[in-house]
Amino acid sequence: MFFLGLCGYFFTQISLELSGMLVLSSLIGLGLMLMSPYPIVLFLQWAQQQADNQAANQSANSTANQTPDSKNQNEKY
Numbered sequence: 001m002f003f004l005g006l007c008g009y010f011f012t013q014i015s016l017e018l019s020g021m022l023v024l025s026s027l028i029g030l031g032l033m034l035m036s037p038y039p040i041v042l043f044l045q046w047a048q049q050q051a052d053n054q055a056a057n058q059s060a061n062s063t064a065n066q067t068p069d070s071k072n073q074n075e076k077y
Helices: 002-009 018-035 036-062 068-076
Strands: none
Touching: 002 018, 018 036
8 A cells, every 4th residue: 555655645646636645645644654564573573482492492491401310300300
């Protein structure tokens, strides 16, 4: 929608009329509104992956730091 509005603005004479301005501005505005959540979703997915990776690293470090005796005691219970 955004690119359609821009093409209509730059390559046609429809923007010279009031109704054409309304149509093109609506297309551009709605196109931008539809595109805006996408970067936010990408950021949230990236942040979730970072948190998962950090949690996995911490759990791997905690099991690596256990002594063999404490590992055997954990297995008994």
